[in-house]
Every structure is written in structure tokens, then in C-alpha cells.
Amino acid sequence: MFTSTYWNSMVSQTQLTGQDLFGRTFDMDEQSLEVMAARLEARGKHAFFSQVIDDYMNALALSRDETILDLGCGTGVVARTIARRGDVKGRIVAMDISPYLIGLGKRFASEEGVAGRIDFLTGDAHSVIEPEGKFDVVVMHTLVSHVVDPAAVIEEARRLLRPQGRIVIFDGDFASRVCATDAPDGGAEMDRLILRMTAQSTVMRQMPRLLAKGGFELAWSRGYVAADIGRADFFSSILPAFRVLLPKAGVMPEADANEFVDKLELASRNNEFFASCNFYTYMARRLDRQ
Ligand SMILES: C[S@@+](CC[C@H](N)C(=O)[O-])C[C@H]1O[C@@H](n2cnc3c(N)ncnc32)[C@H](O)[C@@H]1O
Incomplete structure (x- = not known):
């Protein structure tokens, strides 16, 4: 039942419709990509994401190469971050659909002295040009909420994994994301508008089912609440990005985006900020017939 060598070539990220800019990085303008890259770097080095990465890497308990x-x-x-861990001795391949982000990735890896550990590739996660069964572990760190077809990406990860190989999927449950404002509705309408920027805003709630259907056995999971109360912290680096990305996505005019961010930054200075989102990690093992 789970022995297919199905190649998901029928699905392509270019089919994405809607306002998810992280799902359209393959044809974005440079200004948008710059602010996205700044946000990715800031949150990737934040204590919350460092803890998340540590948790799933510890759960993997790698013991060889x-x-x-x-x-x-x-x-x-x-x-x-993974390359710097003492328990990671094998090759790391890092793939993204955006040539711009891959270019930055190579530069940062070289600046941080880990270029020799990571091979960077450009490509679409729905159909990866790598041989079947090549990898022991496939990590998707906030990818699935932006893809056209999460089930097809999981199927493709399964093809790339060796038998008994493991998948790690971490992402936000973005339908739970709230950002309080002083508007009469407390910011609910803004939350609804911003939600349009995530193609798969509830995919992490479906993940146990998607993994089972995709030929994986759930082995470990963990839930997190990222909540900034009083001062913006984890969310602070998304605020400058909102100034550019909300108008670029057509979610709201630039003046409205700036007013929204100005008020949130003021709330943070006044110790009145509130933003929150649930995140989840799933680790699952590829099932195969004995
Ligand atoms: C929110 S970012 C996460 C990036 C990185 N994993 C991190 O946590 O910093 C989502 C990434 O997925 C990439 N992406 C979106 N759709 C993709 C696809 N179909 N194939 C490969 N990469 C894709 C985007 O270019 C973007 O870099």
C-alpha cells in the first residue's frame, strides 16, 4: 500500500493562487524578498525557534552520519543551526524554490563557516530532483503552510526517505494567530485579513491524518504557544516586514499597513502589546511493508 514511487510532477508551486507571498518567492520582487529574508533570519535565531529546533533534533537522537x-x-x-550540532555528522541538503533565498543561504553559510556542510539546491518541494530513498531525515520548518498541496509534498518527502526514514514537520497553526489592536473589534478584522497571507492556515491541525494517509507512523509531537505579552519579542521582526508585505500581497493599502504597524510598535513601547500563535512539531517514521 505504501510502496509507490509516485512522482508528484503534476503539482507545481506555480499553481498557487491567493495572497501568500512566502508561497510565491520564486517570482517576487527584490524588496519583498529582502524583508522576508530579514524576518526569516531574525526569527530563526530567536530563542523560541532555537528551542524548537533543539527539541526536534534531540527527539531524532541521531547516532551516525x-x-x-x-x-x-x-x-x-x-x-x-542543524549543521552546528555535534550530533549531526552527515550531509545536509537545503532546498528552496527561491533562487534569491538560496543565494543568500550560500552566502550566510560561508560567512558562518558551515558552507562545507550544506549543499544548497533550488527546486519545488512537490517534485524534487533527488533520487528515491536518498535521505534519512527530511525537515520541513514552516514550509507546509505555504505550499499548493501539503499531501503531495509529504508524498514526495516519503519518496526521498529511505525505508524507516523520518520526517519532521514544524509550522504554525496560523488560524490561531491573533494580534490585538485598540480597534472596537480588538483586531479581529485585521487578523482575518492577515490570515489570507497563509495558503494552508489550518494544515497543522490536519497533520496527524495527513501523515497517516501519506504512509507515516507518528512517533513524536510537541505543541507551542508563541505569545508576546506587553513587549513585542518573537513577533517584533514581522512588524517591519508587514509594512512592505501587506500592501504587496494586496491585503491592505500601504497607509493602512503603516498605521497598523505604528500602533503595534507604540503598544509594545507602552508595554500593552499582545500577539499569539500556536505552533506544532510532528516527527513521523516512513512505513513500509516488511
Ligand atoms: C516561511 S519560509 C521558511 C523558510 C525556512 N524554513 C525558515 O524557517 O527560515 C517558507 C519557505 O518555503 C519556500 N517555499 C514555498 N513553497 C515552496 C515549494 N513548493 N518548494 C520549495 N520551497 C518552497 C519559500 O521560498 C520560503 O523560503
Whole structure:
């Protein structure tokens, strides 16, 4: 039942419709890519994401020279963090659909002295040009909420994994994301508008089912709440990005985006800020017939 060598070539990220800019990095303008890259780097080095990466890498408990594929690697901040771990001795391949982000990834890896540990590739996670069964571990760190077809990406990860290989999927449950404002509705309408920027805003709630259907056995999971109360902290680096990305996505005019961010930054200075989002990690093992 789970022995297919199905190649998901029918699905392509270019089919994405809607306002998810992280799902359209392959044809974005440079200004948008610059602010996205800044946000990815800031949050990737934040204590919350460092803890998340530590948690799933510890749960993997690597013991030899396992090969790791970081799918949807962006600027490679996660791949670099993984490369620095003492228990990671095998090759790391980091792949993203954006040539611009891959270019930055190579530069940052070189600046941080880990370029020799990571091979960077450009490509679509729905159909990866790598041989079947090449990897021991496939990591998707906030990729699935932006892809056209999460089930097809999971199927593709399964093809790339060796039998019994493991998949790690970490992402936000973005339908739970709230950012309080002083508007009469407390910011609910803004939350609804911003939600349009995530193609798969509830995919992490479906993940146990998607993994089972995709031929994986769930082995470990963890839930997190990222909540900034009083001062903006984890969310602070998304605020400058909102000034550019909300108008670029057509979610709201630039003046409205600036007013929204000005008020949130003021709330943070006044110790009145509130933003929150649930995140989840799933680790699952590829099932195969004995
Ligand atoms: C929110 S970012 C996460 C980047 C990185 N994993 C991190 O946590 O910093 C989502 C990334 O997925 C990439 N992406 C979106 N759709 C993709 C696809 N179909 N194939 C490969 N990468 C994709 C985007 O270019 C972007 O870099």
C-alpha cells in the first residue's frame, strides 16, 4: 500500500493562487524578498525557534552520519543551526524554490563557516530532483503552510526517505494567530485579513491524518504557544516586514499597513502589546511493508 514511487510532477508551486507571498518567492520582487529574508533570519535565531529546533533534533537522537534534507530552507537559518550540532555528522541538503533565498543561504553559510556542510539546491518541494530513498531525515520548518498541496509534498518527502526514514514537520497553526489592536473589534478584522497571507492556515491541525494517509507512523509531537505579552519579542521582526508585505500581497493599502504597524510598535513601547500563535512539531517514521 505504501510502496509507490509516485512522482508528484503534476503539482507545481506555480499553481498557487491567493495572497501568500512566502508561497510565491520564486517570482517576487527584490524588496519583498529582502524583508522576508530579514524576518526569516531574525526569527530563526530567536530563542523560541532555537528551542524548537533543539527539541526536534534531540527527539531524532541521531547516532551516525544521517543525511538530512531541509525542504523549503529559505535563507538556510535552520540548516545552519542543524549543521552546528555535534550530533549531526552527515550531509545536509537545503532546498528552496527561491533562487534569491538560496543565494543568500550560500552566502550566510560561508560567512558562518558551515558552507562545507550544506549543499544548497533550488527546486519545488512537490517534485524534487533527488533520487528515491536518498535521505534519512527530511525537515520541513514552516514550509507546509505555504505550499499548493501539503499531501503531495509529504508524498514526495516519503519518496526521498529511505525505508524507516523520518520526517519532521514544524509550522504554525496560523488560524490561531491573533494580534490585538485598540480597534472596537480588538483586531479581529485585521487578523482575518492577515490570515489570507497563509495558503494552508489550518494544515497543522490536519497533520496527524495527513501523515497517516501519506504512509507515516507518528512517533513524536510537541505543541507551542508563541505569545508576546506587553513587549513585542518573537513577533517584533514581522512588524517591519508587514509594512512592505501587506500592501504587496494586496491585503491592505500601504497607509493602512503603516498605521497598523505604528500602533503595534507604540503598544509594545507602552508595554500593552499582545500577539499569539500556536505552533506544532510532528516527527513521523516512513512505513513500509516488511
Ligand atoms: C516561511 S519560509 C521558511 C523558510 C525556512 N524554513 C525558515 O524557517 O527560515 C517558507 C519557505 O518555503 C519556500 N517555499 C514555498 N513553497 C515552496 C515549494 N513548493 N518548494 C520549495 N520551497 C518552497 C519559500 O521560498 C520560503 O523560503
